[in-house]
Amino acid sequence: MQLIFEKSRAGRKGFALPEIDVPITGALPEKYCRKTQANLPEVSELDVVRHFSNLSRLNFSVDTNFYPLGSCTMKYNPKFTEKVAAMEGFSGLHPLLPQLLGGGMLAQGSLEVLYNMERLLSEITGMSAFTTQPLAGAHGELTGVMLIAAYHKHNGERRKHIIIPDSSHGTNPASASIAGYDVVVIPTDKEGFLDMRSYKQALNRETAAVMLTCPDTLGLFNPKIKEIADLAHAVGALMYYDGANLNAILGKCRPGDIGFDVIHLNLHKTFATPHGGGGPGAGPVGVCEKLVDFLPISRVVRRTDGTFALDYHKHKSIGYIAPFYGNFGVILKAYAYILALGKSGLIEVSENAVLSANYCLARLKDYYALAYGKSCMHECVLSAARQLEQGVHALDIAKYLIDKGFHPPTIYFPLIVKEAMMIEPTETESKETLDAFIEAMIEAASLSKTNPEALRLAPLSMPVKRLDETRAARVPDLRWQPK
Amino acid sequence: MNYIPHTETEKKEMLKAIGVASIDDLFKCIPGGLRPKSFNIPEGKSEFEVIEYLKLLSCKNAINLTNFVGGGFYDHYIPQAVDALAGCAEFYTAYTPYQPECSQGWLQAIYEYQTVICELTGLDVSNASLYDGGTALYEAAMMAIRLTGRRKIIVDSGVSLIYRTMLYAYTSNLSIEFVETPVAHGQSCREDIYKHLDDKTAAVIVQNPNFFGAVDDFSDIAQRVHKCGALAIASVYPVSLGMLKSPGEMGIDIATGEGQSMGIPLSFGGPYLGFIAVKKEHMRQLPGRIAGATVDKDNQRGFVLTLQAREQHIRRERATSNICSNEALCALRALIYSSLLGKAGFRELAGLNFQKAEFAKAALDKVSGVKVKRSAPTFNEFTVCLPKNADEVVYRMINKGFACGFPLGRFYRGLDNYLLVAVTEKRTKEEIMQFASSLEAALCS
Numbered sequence: 001m002q003l004i005f006e007k008s009r010a011g012r013k014g015f016a017l018p019e020i021d022v023p024i025t026g027a028l029p030e031k032y033c034r035k036t037q038a039n040l041p042e043v044s045e046l047d048v049v050r051h052f053s054n055l056s057r058l059n060f061s062v063d064t065n066f067y068p069l070g071s072c073t074m075k076y077n078p079k080f081t082e083k084v085a086a087m088e089g090f091s092g093l094h095p096l097l098p099q100l101l102g103g104g105m106l107a108q109g110s111l112e113v114l115y116n117m118e119r120l121l122s123e124i125t126g127m128s129a130f131t132t133q134p135l136a137g138a139h140g141e142l143t144g145v146m147l148i149a150a151y152h153k154h155n156g157e158r159r160k161h162i163i164i165p166d167s168s169h170g171t172n173p174a175s176a177s178i179a180g181y182d183v184v185v186i187p188t189d190k191e192g193f194l195d196m197r198s199y200k201q202a203l204n205r206e207t208a209a210v211m212l213t214c215p216d217t218l219g220l221f222n223p224k225i226k227e228i229a230d231l232a233h234a235v236g237a238l239m240y241y242d243g244a245n246l247n248a249i250l251g252k253c254r255p256g257d258i259g260f261d262v263i264h265l266n267l268h269k270t271f272a273t274p275h276g277g278g279g280p281g282a283g284p285v286g287v288c289e290k291l292v293d294f295l296p297i298s299r300v301v302r303r304t305d306g307t308f309a310l311d312y313h314k315h316k317s318i319g320y321i322a323p324f325y326g327n328f329g330v331i332l333k334a335y336a337y338i339l340a341l342g343k344s345g346l347i348e349v350s351e352n353a354v355l356s357a358n359y360c361l362a363r364l365k366d367y368y369a370l371a372y373g374k375s376c377m378h379e380c381v382l383s384a385a386r387q388l389e390q391g392v393h394a395l396d397i398a399k400y401l402i403d404k405g406f407h408p409p410t411i412y413f414p415l416i417v418k419e420a421m422m423i424e425p426t427e428t429e430s431k432e433t434l435d436a437f438i439e440a441m442i443e444a445a446s447l448s449k450t451n452p453e454a455l456r457l458a459p460l461s462m463p464v465k466r467l468d469e470t471r472a473a474r475v476p477d478l479r480w481q482p483k
Numbered sequence: 484m485n486y487i488p489h490t491e492t493e494k495k496e497m498l499k500a501i502g503v504a505s506i507d508d509l510f511k512c513i514p515g516g517l518r519p520k521s522f523n524i525p526e527g528k529s530e531f532e533v534i535e536y537l538k539l540l541s542c543k544n545a546i547n548l549t550n551f552v553g554g555g556f557y558d559h560y561i562p563q564a565v566d567a568l569a570g571c572a573e574f575y576t577a578y579t580p581y582q583p584e585c586s587q588g589w590l591q592a593i594y595e596y597q598t599v600i601c602e603l604t605g606l607d608v609s610n611a612s613l614y615d616g617g618t619a620l621y622e623a624a625m626m627a628i629r630l631t632g633r634r635k636i637i638v639d640s641g642v643s644l645i646y647r648t649m650l651y652a653y654t655s656n657l658s659i660e661f662v663e664t665p666v667a668h669g670q671s672c673r674e675d676i677y678k679h680l681d682d683k684t685a686a687v688i689v690q691n692p693n694f695f696g697a698v699d700d701f702s703d704i705a706q707r708v709h710k711c712g713a714l715a716i717a718s719v720y721p722v723s724l725g726m727l728k729s730p731g732e733m734g735i736d737i738a739t740g741e742g743q744s745m746g747i748p749l750s751f752g753g754p755y756l757g758f759i760a761v762k763k764e765h766m767r768q769l770p771g772r773i774a775g776a777t778v779d780k781d782n783q784r785g786f787v788l789t790l791q792a793r794e795q796h797i798r799r800e801r802a803t804s805n806i807c808s809n810e811a812l813c814a815l816r817a818l819i820y821s822s823l824l825g826k827a828g829f830r831e832l833a834g835l836n837f838q839k840a841e842f843a844k845a846a847l848d849k850v851s852g853v854k855v856k857r858s859a860p861t862f863n864e865f866t867v868c869l870p871k872n873a874d875e876v877v878y879r880m881i882n883k884g885f886a887c888g889f890p891l892g893r894f895y896r897g898l899d900n901y902l903l904v905a906v907t908e909k910r911t912k913e914e915i916m917q918f919a920s921s922l923e924a925a926l927c928s
Contacts, residue, residue, distance in 0.1 A: 089541025324752025342527025
């Protein structure tokens with residue numbers, strides 16, 4: 001498809017601004033003005049509407065396709081939450097209003113949403129308090145690691161490293177590292193769990209924290225999780241919970257009860273806010289009692305008269321990590337989702353997510369190698385190692401699934417599984433959808449024996465065939481250039 | 484409502500295929516001692532009830548005030564087509580385009596968005612977006628540290644306090660030296676910046692227009708900074724770039740900013756849009772996703788995520804940033820907004836903002852006791868000195884139906900009587916006149 005810039009026609013307009021209603025009183029001195037105007041497209045409103053409507057049709061999305069992208073929890077995003085976020089009383093509110101004298105009263109509705117959401121997330125995860133400020137999961141991780149650093153600093157300790165398993169999300173070591181910590185990587189044992197011998201060796205009084213996902217990225221719940229936490233606490237280290245996989249355990253166990261000290265959640269995963277093609281997400285962070293004072297400012301507080309206010313007077317706080325109170329629009333959608341589902345609904349989410357993942361695993365285990373274990377939580381990790389013997393890679397299977405109308409699973413992650421395919425069906429997909437996907441996976445496995453070339457050529461039904469990614473990186477073409 | 488389609492019969496069939504008797508069996512891997520101590524969540528409500536409840540809450544927010552508050556976040560009109568198109572479910576219910584063949588719509592949109600940011604800033608390369616203007620500035624500072632191998636950063640105090648506070652919070656454990664230089668006559672104080680500029684300096688950070696609304700040309704600063712082997716970073720306001728000298732024209736190395744003004748609602752602070760653009764030579768130190776054009780097997784143009792060797796999912800603890808999810812949908816809104824306004828419309832929008840603000844300056848100057856600061860030119864936001872504490876004046880003005888500005892004393896010591904006033908294209912001549920007369924009344928009472 002042509003770029004919007006290539007559709008440009010000199011002099012065409014797509015939007016009319018109001019006529020100027022004030023007298024023109026002067027001009028900005030020349031030295032401050034730009035010499036060349038930005039080359040934005042010159043197109044009509046219909047040009048724009050048609051361009052983006054047609055572009056949208058080139059995407060797979062949850063609303064149009066099964067999207068079992070492991071670790072991303074691509075569940076259905078209820079439509080009514082979009083309506084809620086668009087209510088003018090919420091979407092039109094300027095974030096500086098509550099910072100004016102007496103301004104808290106101008107934002108009581110939004111402050112109440114934030115306050116209630118912090119309480120709900122605390123109860124769901126068993127933590128003492130939450131901040132809704134982090135703007136994405138990885139941003140929550142960074143916030144969490146900053147809280148850990150502030151805690152140790154407050155205790156007069158300068159700890160050096162954070163322990164992270166080799167199966168972790170890439171964001172974990174990246175977040176630990178940019179916050180100023182060394183990363184100590186622990187291998188995974190034969191069962192798919194944190195190798196306890198290496199863990200015990202690495203753990204010492206220089207360990208600031210242990211950063212874990214539970215269930216982990218292999219979809220397994222580590223039965224020794226309490227022991228791992230106790231060992232960390234014994235040397236004064238804190239436990240960090242990467243909440244990317246919370247969809248597996250709602251109402252079944254709570255990170256706070258296990259002994260985790262810091263947790264981030266991905267509202268766009270477990271709490272059904274749309275992923276927006278790569279964001280916006282929201283990554284609220286919860287903490288145990290001893291870390292509450294370090295949370296970023298502002299804090300939303302409830303006054304004795306039942307009104308809500310912002311408190312900035314927290315001298316131990318790590319400061320500002322976001323310009324305001326978080327991705328409010330996203331938080332609001334997640335709040336609406338939690339209110340709609342309620343206690344039983346949330347428990348059923350995890351039960352059915354785990355049921356669907358185990359169903360996929362059970363039906364595919366004869367066709368694909370299993371990475372670890374015989375059952376899983378909310379997602380399962382298969383390996384295309386057997387297919388590789390025929391020269392077929394996980395990538396080829398993924399591309400074949402695209403032709404069948406399915407978004408592929410996450411591939412080549414976790415890094416420790418050869419030819420990994422990580423399937424997270426979520427609770428909102430019907431059995432017939434799962435069955436159709438499973439059949440396509442089985443077909444791919446059989447084609448890998450009978451006609452591997454068919455897999456290597458896929459996809460054939462998309463607007464483009466396989467793209468040359470090497471060329472993209474070697475000769476970067478990252479923007480349109482005017483002729 | 485839980486949006487789960489499984490019927491009881493289907494659940495039984497699935498359990499049978501798995502080979503377990505009940506769903507509880509699937510959770511046996513969680514040790515008994517780890518069951519929740521409590522799970523006190525209210526029971527679910529119908530969609531109708533939830534909407535009614537939230538509608539009530541939304542009415543507790545005051546959005547009927549005539550708004551002159553800016554401070555980096557502006558009340559611009561959003562064309563209806565932005566909402567309609569960003570509301571295409573094939574955009575908003577997709578995720579990061581990891582599989583390019585079934586994500587060409589998103590990848591092309593990101594490529595187009597990157598072009599818009601490069602065009603506005605006059606720089607060479609951008610990315611798929613960052614969280615907000617503050618985190619974008621932090622990423623720029625970290626880039627400068629990596630590129631120069633130096634650890635001292637000079638920050639002009641005309642840079643938003645919100646962003647400076649964020650910058651210091653993120654780097655508090657990284658042994659980076661920050662020097663803040665004062666604002667003189669409204670603009671960045673050259674003398675002070677040059678006094679601190681040395682061969683240990685990684686970057687100088689400035690903002691245009693600065694927090695007080697003053698417009699500047701940083702060409703001279705950029706030149707001096709480059710002589711020291713440091714980088715010049717500017718945080719900019721995109722709507723102003725329809726008129727103001729672009730960072731590229733000034734010789735700035737890294738431009739960042741808050742993209743909220745391009746078709747994104749104020750929404751109480753987010754989701755917003757951080758943007759970043761750099762000179763070509765710094766491309767491989769950029770954080771986050773980048774879309775690039777390439778060809779498929781048949782030599783047809785197509786788009787992919789590229790230069791991924793910088794990123795966390797490949798490079799892990801050695802990545803340029805930890806960012807994964809960004810603000811793609813907000814970037815899409817900014818792209819649609821820029822496309823609708825177009826080349827002429829963007830310039831016209833900037834002119835409209837500038838002229839209305841100039842008119843407001845003249846109107847407020849006529850209010851007795853009020854003095855508009857005119858030491859430097861401004862774009863659509865400016866500072867006025869009131870005869871009374873600005874906090875109290877703002878409080879009184881709220882009762883008259885105006886959010887009349889942001890009291891600078893909240894962010895700067897010694898500026899208790901100063902008010903920061905923003906005027907966008909949405910403010911009519913009549914509203915500006917009423918603002919002036921209400922202010923007159925508020926100051927008298």
